[in-house]
Amino acid sequence: MAARKTYDEINQKIKEGNAVVVTADEVIDIVAEKGVREAAKYVDVVTTATFGPMCSTGAFMNFGHADPPIRMTNVLLNNVPAYAGLAAVDAYIGATEASLDKGINYGGAHVICDLVDGKSIRLSASSPGTDCYPRKNIETWINLDDVNEAYLYNPRNAYQNYSAATNTSDRPLYTYMGILKPGMGNVHYCTSGQLNPLLNDPHYRTIGIGTRIFLAGAQGFVSWMGTQFSSGRKRNAKGLPDAPGGTLAVSGDLRSMTTEFLKPAVFKDYGISMFVGIGVPIPILDEEVMSCVSVSDKDIFTTIEDYSVKRRDKPSLGTVSYEELRSGIITLQGRKIPTAPITSLHKSRQIAELLKQEIEKGEFEITKPVQSFPLNKTLKSLEVKSKEGR
Amino acid sequence: MKTKWLLTFPPELTGEPVTYTLIKNFNLKINILKASIDLNVSGNLLVLADGNKNEIDSALAWLGNTGVIVHPGDSQIVWNDALCVHCGACTAICPTKALSLDPSSWMVAFEGEKCLECGHCVPACPIGAISNNNGLHHA
Incomplete structure (x- = not known):
C-alpha cells in the first residue's frame, strides 16, 4: 500500500x-x-x-494618528529614512536603508531589531499639510506597543x-x-x-x-x-x-x-x-x-x-x-x-x-498552500534602452 | 608555559637586541608572530614566549626595567561568544584557523594561542562580535 x-x-x-x-x-x-x-x-x-x-527584508508599520493629524512624508525612524508613499501614517522600513548620520553602522535592520527588543524609536516626519491632515511636522517616540501594526x-x-x-x-x-x-x-x-x-x-x-x-x-x-x-x-x-x-x-x-x-x-x-x-x-x-x-x-x-x-x-x-x-x-x-x-x-x-x-506540542499546524508557485518562471534582465518601446 | 606578549618599543629601544636577550639570558623559546618595527620609530613585536614560570617572570621583570612596554594576554583580539551567530564568515579570513567552525556543532571557536592578531576578522564579522584591543594599526 x-x-x-x-x-x-x-x-x-x-x-x-x-x-x-x-x-x-x-x-x-x-x-x-x-x-x-x-x-x-x-x-x-x-x-x-x-x-x-x-537583504530583501523590511517591515510595514502604521503609527496611528496624532491630533491634529498628519499625512506623513519624509519619515525618519532613529534617523533612518522609511518609505511613506502610502496612506497617511503607513510606512515601510527596509533593512538595508542606512542612517543619515551613522551611515551603514545603523540602519533599517537595526531599527527593526530595536523595535522587537522593545526599545523606543524616534519618529520624525513632515508634510505639506492638507485640509484633512493639517499638521506639518511631528517629532515623537514610538515603540512596538504604541503602533497599530508592525509586521515583517x-x-x-x-x-x-x-x-x-x-x-x-x-x-x-x-x-x-x-x-x-x-x-x-x-x-x-x-x-x-x-x-x-x-x-x-x-x-x-x-x-x-x-x-x-x-x-x-x-x-x-x-x-x-x-x-x-x-x-x-x-x-x-x-x-x-x-x-x-x-x-x-x-x-x-x-x-x-x-x-x-x-x-x-x-x-x-x-x-x-x-x-x-x-x-x-x-x-x-x-x-x-x-x-x-x-x-x-x-x-x-x-x-x-x-x-x-x-x-x-x-x-x-x-x-x-x-x-x-x-x-x-x-x-x-x-x-x-x-x-x-x-x-x-x-x-x-x-x-x-x-x-x-x-x-x-501541537502548537503549530501545517497548512496546504492556497496557491502553488509556477514551475517554469525565468529571470528577466534590465536592458538599458535608448528609447521607449517594447 | 606559553604566553603571548605584545611588546611596544619606544624609538630609543628599537636598536636593542631584545629578542636575543630573551632567548640567551632567560632561556625562552621566542616565536615572533607579528613584527611592525623600524629603527628609531616606535614599533610593536607580537611574540609567543615559551619557558618555565621563573624564566617568564624574570624576563617580564627585565623587560619592565628596559622600558619596553609589555601588554600580556592570550590575545588582544576579543571574540564575543554571546553576540556571535556562528555564521562562519570570519573563519576562512583567519590565516591560522584561530577562528574555526566545529564540524559537528557548527559553532565558531576562537583559540587565542593561534591568533596572529592580524585583525582581518574584525571587519569580516557582520555582527560586530569581534573587536581588536591590541593597538596595532592595520591596513
Whole structure:
C-alpha cells in the first residue's frame, strides 16, 4: 500500500500529539535505514530551516494618528529614512536603508531589531499639510506597543540555492558574501544546504502561498513567491537547481518575534543586511515528498562565481557540492582553497529543532498552500534602452 | 608555559637586541608572530614566549626595567561568544584557523594561542562580535 497522507490527517495527528516530526538532517538517516516507502509511512512532518543574511527584508508599520493629524512624508525612524508613499501614517522600513548620520553602522535592520527588543524609536516626519491632515511636522517616540501594526514583509528570502563566491583579482573584495580575499584566497557560500527549505521541496509541492512558517520566532506565512523567483532554472537528476532558484516572500508579526532569530548584519564597504531565521515544515504526503526531503549535502551542487568580474553575469569557475564546501577546503583549478559559510548552520539547526518541538506540542499546524508557485518562471534582465518601446 | 606578549618599543629601544636577550639570558623559546618595527620609530613585536614560570617572570621583570612596554594576554583580539551567530564568515579570513567552525556543532571557536592578531576578522564579522584591543594599526 502506498504511503499517502492528507494535510487533515497530519494535522489530526499533530493535535493528538502523535505526529512523528524530524528535522531535515535527521530524516536522512531514517530514509537510509527504512527506505523511502517505510519512512514515508513513519514520518509525518520534516522541519527545514535557514538563518542567513537576507537583504530583501523590511517591515510595514502604521503609527496611528496624532491630533491634529498628519499625512506623513519624509519619515525618519532613529534617523533612518522609511518609505511613506502610502496612506497617511503607513510606512515601510527596509533593512538595508542606512542612517543619515551613522551611515551603514545603523540602519533599517537595526531599527527593526530595536523595535522587537522593545526599545523606543524616534519618529520624525513632515508634510505639506492638507485640509484633512493639517499638521506639518511631528517629532515623537514610538515603540512596538504604541503602533497599530508592525509586521515583517520580506519580498525575497530563503533562496533555493545560491552561488558560492570567490575572487580572482589581486585586491580584497568587500561584498554581501563577506570579504573575498585576493587570488582566490577563500570561497564563501550561503544557504543551509540539506536543511534549506526549498531544496527539500524542489518542485514546491507543499510550500506555496499561505504556508505557515517559523519567522524569527513568530508564526508567519509565505505571502507570495519571492522576487527573482526562478523556478525554470536547469535542474540536476535530483531535481535541484545548481544556481539560485525559487525564493519566498514572507510576512509575520514583529510583536511575536525575537532578535535571537533576527539580527542586523553590517558588511564592510557593502552595507546593511539582516540575518533572518526561517523554518518551514514539510508534510510527508507521499513517497515523492519523502524522497525529496531525504536530500543530503552530497547531492546538492552550486556554482562558484568570480566576484572580481564586475558584470551582471559573473563567470562560473566550477561546480561544487555542499559536502565539499562543508569540509572547509575545496580544490579549484588545482589549488586548495579554504571555504566558509555566511549562513549559520548552528542557528538553522536550532530553528529546525524549535519548529519540530512546536509541532510535537501541537502548537503549530501545517497548512496546504492556497496557491502553488509556477514551475517554469525565468529571470528577466534590465536592458538599458535608448528609447521607449517594447 | 606559553604566553603571548605584545611588546611596544619606544624609538630609543628599537636598536636593542631584545629578542636575543630573551632567548640567551632567560632561556625562552621566542616565536615572533607579528613584527611592525623600524629603527628609531616606535614599533610593536607580537611574540609567543615559551619557558618555565621563573624564566617568564624574570624576563617580564627585565623587560619592565628596559622600558619596553609589555601588554600580556592570550590575545588582544576579543571574540564575543554571546553576540556571535556562528555564521562562519570570519573563519576562512583567519590565516591560522584561530577562528574555526566545529564540524559537528557548527559553532565558531576562537583559540587565542593561534591568533596572529592580524585583525582581518574584525571587519569580516557582520555582527560586530569581534573587536581588536591590541593597538596595532592595520591596513
